[in-house]
Amino acid sequence: MQTILLVDDNSFERRALGNLLKATFLDIELEETDSGYEAMEILKKKDVDLLITDIKMPLVNGIELIKLVRNFDKKINIVVVSGYDNFEYAKKLLPFHVDNYLLKPINPLELKDTISSLLSEEKGGPEYSQVIKQVLNIIKKEYSNGITLESVADQVYLSPPYLGVLFNKETGTSFNHYLTEIRLRRAAELLKSSNIRIANIAAYVGISNPSYFNKLFKKKYDMTPAEYRKKEEV
Amino acid sequence: MRCLLLKWRNFSLRKRIFFSMIMVAIPTLLLLGSISYFQERKIETYSKDKFIEGSVLNTKTQLEDKVSDGNSVLTSLAFNNGIGRAFDQADEDFNLYDMYLFFKDIFDPVLGMIKNLNPEIKDILFFTNSPINTLRDNIHSLEDAKEFPFKNEVDYSMMPQWFIDNHNVYGLMVLPKTVALETKTAVVVVYDKNKFFANLKEYDEAVNFSILDGKTAAFKTKVNETKSFLYEGEIKGTEWKLKASLNKNAASGLGAINLTLAGILFSVFLAVLLTRFFTNLISTNFIRLNETIKKYTTSKETPLIFSTNQKDEFGQLSNEVGKMLIKLDEMNEQVYQAELEQQRSKYDVLVNQINSHFLYNTLSMINWQAIESGNVRISMAVQELSKFYRTSLNKGKSVTSLKNELENIRSYINLQLMLNDHFQVSYDFDPRIMEVTVINLMIQPLVENAIEHGFDSQKKDLEIFISAQKKEENQIEICVVDNGKGIPKAELDQILSKEGKGYGLRNVNQRIKFYFGEEYGLVLSSREGVGTAAKIILPSQIGEIKES
Numbered sequence: 092m093q094t095i096l097l098v099d100d101n102s103f104e105r106r107a108l109g110n111l112l113k114a115t116f117l118d119i120e121l122e123e124t125d126s127g128y129e130a131m132e133i134l135k136k137k138d139v140d141l142l143i144t145d146i147k148m149p150l151v152n153g154i155e156l157i158k159l160v161r162n163f164d165k166k167i168n169i170v171v172v173s174g175y176d177n178f179e180y181a182k183k184l185l186p187f188h189v190d191n192y193l194l195k196p197i198n199p200l201e202l203k204d205t206i207s208s209l210l211s212e213e214k215g216g217p218e219y220s221q222v223i224k225q226v227l228n229i230i231k232k233e234y235s236n237g238i239t240l241e242s243v244a245d246q247v248y249l250s251p252p253y254l255g256v257l258f259n260k261e262t263g264t265s266f267n268h269y270l271t272e273i274r275l276r277r278a279a280e281l282l283k284s285s286n287i288r289i290a291n292i293a294a295y296v297g298i299s300n301p302s303y304f305n306k307l308f309k310k311k312y313d314m315t316p317a318e319y320r321k322k323e324e325v
Numbered sequence: 326m327r328c329l330l331l332k333w334r335n336f337s338l339r340k341r342i343f344f345s346m347i348m349v350a351i352p353t354l355l356l357l358g359s360i361s362y363f364q365e366r367k368i369e370t371y372s373k374d375k376f377i378e379g380s381v382l383n384t385k386t387q388l389e390d391k392v393s394d395g396n397s398v399l400t401s402l403a404f405n406n407g408i409g410r411a412f413d414q415a416d417e418d419f420n421l422y423d424m425y426l427f428f429k430d431i432f433d434p435v436l437g438m439i440k441n442l443n444p445e446i447k448d449i450l451f452f453t454n455s456p457i458n459t460l461r462d463n464i465h466s467l468e469d470a471k472e473f474p475f476k477n478e479v480d481y482s483m484m485p486q487w488f489i490d491n492h493n494v495y496g497l498m499v500l501p502k503t504v505a506l507e508t509k510t511a512v513v514v515v516y517d518k519n520k521f522f523a524n525l526k527e528y529d530e531a532v533n534f535s536i537l538d539g540k541t542a543a544f545k546t547k548v549n550e551t552k553s554f555l556y557e558g559e560i561k562g563t564e565w566k567l568k569a570s571l572n573k574n575a576a577s578g579l580g581a582i583n584l585t586l587a588g589i590l591f592s593v594f595l596a597v598l599l600t601r602f603f604t605n606l607i608s609t610n611f612i613r614l615n616e617t618i619k620k621y622t623t624s625k626e627t628p629l630i631f632s633t634n635q636k637d638e639f640g641q642l643s644n645e646v647g648k649m650l651i652k653l654d655e656m657n658e659q660v661y662q663a664e665l666e667q668q669r670s671k672y673d674v675l676v677n678q679i680n681s682h683f684l685y686n687t688l689s690m691i692n693w694q695a696i697e698s699g700n701v702r703i704s705m706a707v708q709e710l711s712k713f714y715r716t717s718l719n720k721g722k723s724v725t726s727l728k729n730e731l732e733n734i735r736s737y738i739n740l741q742l743m744l745n746d747h748f749q750v751s752y753d754f755d756p757r758i759m760e761v762t763v764i765n766l767m768i769q770p771l772v773e774n775a776i777e778h779g780f781d782s783q784k785k786d787l788e789i790f791i792s793a794q795k796k797e798e799n800q801i802e803i804c805v806v807d808n809g810k811g812i813p814k815a816e817l818d819q820i821l822s823k824e825g826k827g828y829g830l831r832n833v834n835q836r837i838k839f840y841f842g843e844e845y846g847l848v849l850s851s852r853e854g855v856g857t858a859a860k861i862i863l864p865s866q867i868g869e870i871k872e873s
Binding site: 101103106107108110111161174194197198199233235236238239242243245280284285287288291294295297299307 | 711751
């Protein structure tokens with residue numbers, strides 16, 4: 092049983108996010124509050140594994156809350172959920188180590204991925220090195236830009252073969268496999284949630300050859316994209 | 326006259342200055358020239374007259390001197406008693422010895438002396454009826470005189486007489502009775518005609534002389550006949566008349582006059598030449614200034630130099646024009662900057678007017694309700710929409726990273742596809758250039774243009790291809806290519822230069838040039854029925870750029 096503290100002054104947002112979390116993760120205890128001040132009180136009393144907070148709140152705002160939390164708890168995972176992607180906020184939060192920064196309106200898939208990896212880490216699951224975390228982040232954000240092992244290795248200042256080995260060692264899967272996985276999941280989501288034609292979806296997720304995309308998709312989901320779409324529509 | 330004035334106005338400055346100077350110089354020169362010409366002519370005529378008068382008188386005097394010399398010789402011979410006595414021996418039986426003595430002591434010495442003193446004398450002849458007439462070669466009988474021009478004139482006279490024939494000039498005097506009573510003897514001095522009249526030829530170039538003996542012309546320096554005579558006078562001691570006429574060939578005597586005329590012509594020529602030179606000198610600066618200004622107005626690109634170290638009015642004018650144009654450029658730049666500033670502030674106002682916090686919160690609320698009701702399509706659309714607005718508004722900044730710009734374009738295309746999936750899109754991005762700095766909302770107008778205007782609803786298999794690649798050193802190229810209906814050539818040339826339909830594209834081009842420089846920007850190419858390609862060229866630079 093892991094505890095998640097949800098802080099948001101907007102009750103609708105808080106309730107909806109809470110419901111999603113509860114529906115997604117079955118064995119969690121959820122605490123929620125509408126103020127930073129109260130959040131501090133809860134944190135003092137309870138052992139919280141994950142703090143999910145908004146930035147813009149009255150009295151004690153998200154940034155101040157994170158500062159205070161980091162004063163006495165270095166280990167707690169923190170995820171920011173905000174409508175603002177203000178660069179100034181991100182800069183202010185840089186020294187306090189925020190695990191992820193999610194923007195409203197939230198993509199449920201993205202939320203799920205982020206929270207589950209943090210929770211499994213907390214449970215004593217695989218803990219990635221900083222550089223692999225960075226690589227995973229790059230893949231999640233830029234999978235559609237035609238990234239390759241080479242271009243990502245370039246970004247993290249490692250040689251491609253070394254990154255390949257390191258990636259394999261820490262995640263248990265190859266870089267390309269992981270990238271394809273992300274792309275296919277995103278494609279599956281789009282197939283489900285839009286009527287955009289398959290070739291355009293393939294292009295969107297960064298696979299320019301539609302038939303190659305079909306082959307990859309079938310390998311993973313055991314059905315063609317068209318079949319997948321038909322099935323999900325029902 | 327009016328036409329002339331109009332023509333004059335249309336002349337170039339160089340021509341006008343030239344003609345003005347010529348108009349001043351030439352009449353003055355001609356006036357002065359003609360005055361000097363007439364003056365010269367007057368002087369020359371005067372001096373020529375004087376010269377001719379002098380030469381005529383001189384010639385006459387010389388001739389008279391010769392005649393007088395001849396007269397003296399004749400007189401001295403005619404009045405020589407010794408000679409007279411010898412010739413007066415009328416008797417046939419003269420004493421030969423006496424004669425011998427006479428010739429030896431008197432005749433030969435006297436004649437020898439005279440010939441010595443007067444080398445011009447060719448011969449001295451005697452014609453006599455005295456019996457001694459054959460004793461010497463030069464003593465002839467009176468009868469022999471018939472062969473000479475003076476055949477009838479062998480008579481007594483106080484003064485010697487002068488005759489001329491084809492070759493010679495003869496002076497004749499009959500010994501007076503007081504010297505030789507019994508016989509009649511004439512003494513004749515013979516001169517070579519040409520030598521005798523040699524001095525007539527001295528002024529050959531200017532004056533022709535002729536000698537008239539009675540009515541017949543006895544000697545002429547020129548064969549040409551002349552009717553008008555300058556002078557006619559008798560030679561003292563003869564019956565000859567001296568006539569002088571102007572030599573026609575030399576009559577004009579234009580030596581000095583020609584020189585004057587040549588002088589005038591030369592000065593006119595010199596005036597034209599110098600006028601040209603100075604006109605050019607003066608007008609060059611003006612023409613250069615004019616050319617520079619023309620260049621400025623036609624092509625603004627070349628940096629032009631107006632400043633000059635000339636101190637005159639042209640120099641000042643050029644400097645002032647230069648300053649004026651610099652000011653003008655500054656003002657233009659200011660206006661341009663102000664325009665951009667205005668555009669940007671308009672944009673800023675617009676961005677600020679959109680309460681983004683409110684927008685995202687609202688979208689988030691819709692998203693949650695869609696998720697709760699299981700409507701994944703609405704959730705997806707809302708997410709794409711918020712992504713599109715987030716990257717479009719870009720927190721009010723003008724520049725962003727290529728990564729964000731591509732996210733913007735992808736969400737835009739996804740929304741378009743959600744509305745109506747009527748075209749195929751493909752992407753080709755170089756992942757190494759994702760951090761390159763680009764202008765915010767730079768690609769979207771190109772894609773919008775392709776979707777809204779480029780696509781022919783009749784055509785199937787519509788496609789858009791979007792790529793971002795590294796080109797040459799330090800350049801990236803972003804292409805949006807469609808296979809739509811294309812843009813007509815005439816319209817294509819105007820899209821980037823004129824306001825109106827292609828405002829979005831023009832604006833993209835201007836913004837790129839403003840931020841990155843003139844060498845970068847948007848290039849359009851299109852073929853009707855085939856499609857359109859929009860190409861953006863940018864510097865490959867990362868990080869902040871100066872927003873001037």
